[in-house]
Amino acid sequence: MHPPRRFVVDTMLGTLARWLRALGYDTLYFGQAHDRVLRQVAIQEDRVLVTRDRRLALLARPRACLITAEELDEQLAELVAALGLATDEERWLSRCLDCNTPLTPRTQDEVRGRVPERVLTTHRAFFDCPGCGKVYWPGSHADSMLERLSRLRGRRGPD
Numbered sequence: 528m529h530p531p532r533r534f535v536v537d538t539m540l541g542t543l544a545r546w547l548r549a550l551g552y553d554t555l556y557f558g559q560a561h562d563r564v565l566r567q568v569a570i571q572e573d574r575v576l577v578t579r580d581r582r583l584a585l586l587a588r589p590r591a592c593l594i595t596a597e598e599l600d601e602q603l604a605e606l607v608a609a610l611g612l613a614t615d616e617e618r619w620l621s622r623c624l625d626c627n628t629p630l631t632p633r634t635q636d637e638v639r640g641r642v643p644e645r646v647l648t649t650h651r652a653f654f655d656c657p658g659c660g661k662v663y664w665p666g667s668h669a670d671s672m673l674e675r676l677s678r679l680r681g682r683r684g685p686d
Contacts, residue, residue, distance in 0.1 A: 532612060535568045537578040540594060543602050547577075548627055549672055551618025555627065562586065577606065603679050614680040620654075620669060628658030638662050 533553040536544035537560070544556035555568065562583050569576040569590045576591045578584050584593035592609055596602045607614060622629055633653040641662050642653070650664045663669070 532610060533572065533574045535565055535572070535574045535576050537562075537565055537576070537580060537583065539579045540577055540602070542599055543577065543594070543606070545624045546599065546603055547606075548622045548624050549620055549676060550612070550614060551621045552612070553622070553627060566590075575610065600675070600679065607679065614676065616676075616680075619673060619676055620663070623656035623658055623661060623663075625661060626656060626658040628656050630654040630656055630663060633662070 533555075534544070534547055535555040535557075536547070538558060541556055541558065544554050547554040555572075555574065557564070562580070565576055565578075565583070566587045568574060569587055574590070576583070576587045577594060578587070578591060579594050581593060584591040592606060594602050594605055596605045606612065620630075631654060633655050635647050635651065635653065638653045638655065639647060641655075641660075642664065646664060646666075650666065652665055654663045655661065656663075
């Protein structure tokens with residue numbers, strides 16, 4: 528069993544932050560934030576600072592992970608390998624991609640009026656974010672995300 532990891536991600540890696548959330552990891556992303564703030568959050572909240580900035584990575588040692596890859600799939604693979612992250616399927620898509628809050632399962636009745644009617648007639652499983660109110664369901668977008676995460680897992684091998 529891998530210990531849970533928590534992250535704070537710098538401004539250059541916003542897309543990577545969303546994909547860490549998709550993997551189920553508690554990941555803060557502030558958009559524009561000063562290096563000092565990112566280092567403080569990493570220390571105070573026991574988070575790994577993920578950055579492409581070599582200087583910031585040196586300043587934040589040992590709480591930093593420097594990402595050198597430019598493409599998202601390679602960035603994900605680099606981070607997973609560098610930190611020995613688990614890619615457990617049961618955690619996938621369990622956090623809000625926008626605000627990082629853990630998602631809550633909901634019934635069709637609970638999301639009625641919050642999703643298009645056609646979605647209610649074609650889906651049975653729903654999740655909502657208590658933080659921002661966004662509703663998720665396992666549609667084609669989720670399928671493509673799960674496929675990408677599966678490819679990542681295949682690159683790394685079984686956990």
